[in-house]
Amino acid sequence: MEDLIHNLKKQIIEALNLEDMKPEDIDAEAPLFNEGLGLDSIDALELIVLMEKHYGIKMENPNDGKKLFYSIKTMAEYINSKK
C-alpha cells in the first residue's frame, strides 16, 4: 500500500504537471479537488487516463470519479480492490 501510494503521487505529479511539488508534499488523505491540491475537471479526466494507462482500470462512468478520486488513499484502495 505504501509503495502504491508513493507511485500514485509520482504519477499524478507527472500527469497533472504539478511542478514544484514532491510526493512528500502531498497528504494521501487530503482531498484532491477544490481545497487540497486544487485540481479541476480536466485533471479529473487525466486521472481517468492515468488509471487506465498505469493500472489497466477502465472507468466508463465519469461520475464514479467523484468518490474514487477523493484522495490518493481512496484511489489506492480502489486499485487494490481491482487486483
Place this chain on the structure above:
Amino acid sequence: MVYISSTNIVTSLGFTTTENIEKISQGISGITILDDKKMVPETVAVSIVNNELLEQRFVEISNNTNFTRFEKFVILSVSDALKQTKIDIRDSRTILIISTTKGNIDLLDDKMKEKYHENRLHLWKSAQITADFFMHPNRPLIISNACISGGLALITAKRLIDSGMYDNAVVVGADILSEFTLSGFIAFKAVSSQACRPFDAARDGMTPGEGAGTLILTKFEQFSTVEKIALIGGGNSNDANHISGPSRTGAELSWAINIAMNEAGMTPANIDMISAHGTATLFNDESEGKAICLSNLETVPVSAIKSYIGHTFAAAGIIETIVAFESIKRNEVYTNLGYENHGIPNNINIRKEKRLIPLKTVVKTASGFGGVNAALILSKSQEYKEKFEIHKPKLNITKNVIIRASHASVNGKNIFLHDNYSDFADFSKSLYKYLNISYPKFYKMDNLSKIAFLASEILLNETNFKQKYNPEDIAIILSNGSSSSDTDAKYFETIKNRADYFPAPSVFVYTLANVMVGEISIRHGIKGENCVFISEKFDPEFLKNYTEILFRMGRAKAAIIGRVDYDYPHAGHEAVLYFIEKLENIDEKTIFDTQNLKSIYFN
C-alpha cells in the same frame, strides 16, 4: 445594413441549403452510428458527409485531385453560394472570411504527409489555396476561435462592411471530422453513443459532426433576397472562468446577447426565436438556459438543431444562422429532435414539435473552449440604424512587451535575459519565477499559452486596468501564424499508435489557439471582445483597423492586441503585445498607427 445575399450548407443531410432544409423541415436527422475501429475504438454517434457523394459533387466543379477533404468542403460550399448571387468574389471590395478550428488536421497522419507539404497544415496555407481557386484578390481573413468561429466570422464580416472597409463578404465556416477531434472529445467524456438530445433530461453528450456553411453578405439592398433579411447585431464575450467548462452563471453569454440586441435596437419583446448552441452536454445546455433567462428571453421559442447534423464546430455558427434565416423565410421553428423531457433547471420555451409562427427577428448563440461566447441578430425588420462613431478615436499605445528568444522587454527596454538559454521550458520557467507570481496553473499550460500568459502578465503590470475599466470593456485581439500546431503534434502522438493509445484531455484542450486568450482572460478577469486571427505574417494594418472598429463601436475602452506564436515561423517563439487606450493628448511616438505597431514589432 448588412443583408444576406445567398447561402450554402454542406452536411450529412446534403450539399445545398435546400437539400438540408427539406430534411430538417421533415424532422429527418443525418446522424449515424460510427463503428469504425480504425477511427476510434469506441462506438459513437456522428454526422458525416458521405465521401462518394462528396467526390461526385466535387468533380462537377473541378477535376483537380490535389485538394484536401477540408478544402473540398470550402470550395463546394462557396461555389454553390456564389452561383446564387451577383456578388463577385474576384472584386477587391469583397472579402473572403474563412473560419475553421482545425482546417487540414487529417494531414498529421504519416500517409498524408507523403502527399502534401507540411505547410498545408497551416490554416493560412489552405485558406490561400481556396482563395486562389476563386481568384480572390484579397488575402483571406481567417478566424479560429473554437466553436464560435463561424458566429464570430459573421459578426466580423458585418463590422468590416459597416465600417466601409468592404462592400461584400463571403463568409465560410468548415471543419472535417477526424480521428484527432473525435478522440479528443471522447477523452473529454463529452460524446454521446446515441444522437445528441439538446436540452433533454436524458442528454449525455454531443454528436461530433462535419460540414461547411457559406453566407454571402452585402451592403447592397438589390443583392439581398426578397425577404431582405439582414444581420443587425453581434456581441462577443469571454467567461474568464475555465478553458473548457462553460460559465456557471451564464452571465457572459447573456451579456453578449444583450450587446447584440442593443446594437440591433431590439428589446427581448422583439425577439421571436432563439437558435441555441445546444450541444447537449450536461453543462453547456444548463449554462445556456441560465443565459437565456438572464437576458429575459425565457418566453421566446428555442430551436436547437445539432440533433440533425451534429456539432460541426467552426461551421456550426454559420450553418445554424442559415437554418435560422430559412426559419424566418418560412415562419417555422423546426422540430427539436431528441427533446422529450425538460432537462435544465431554467424554464425556457422549448418544445419538441414543429411550430408555425410569424418570425421576424432571431437571436443566434454560440459558446466554446477558451470560455468564448457569441450572439448575433438576424432580422427582416427595416428599422435598424448603424451605431458607429464617425470620428476615429484618439488611441495610444500605452505600453508594449516583447518576448523573443531568451529575453523580455518593456517599451524597448530589456527587463529579463536568460543567460544560459537551452530550451523554451527552461526559459519560460525562469521568466515565470522572475515575475514572482504564484499561479500553479501556469505549469499546466501549453507553450503557446505560456508565452501569451507571461507577456500579458508583464503588459498589464502597473497599468491599473482593473480600476480604470470594467471586465467587459477590455478586448483581446491576437494574431497568430501557426495556430496550435506544436500542441496538435503533441496530442497526435497520444493517439498515433493503437498499442499505446491514451488520448490526453489536458493536451487536447490546448489544440485551439484561442485558449491562450482564455488563459489571459481567466488570470486577469477580462470578459470583453476576444478573437484570434490567423495570418502567415504579422498584419499591423488589419490589427489596427479592427481594433479601431471595436473602439468606434464602443465595444472596447482598452485593448490588448498583438502577435503570439510558438515554434513559428522557424523554431522560435515570440509574443509582441500592445496595450491600447483612449487618450486626449497623445505623443506622436506612441500614437496607435500602423507605422508605430510595425516599428515596435521589428525593433
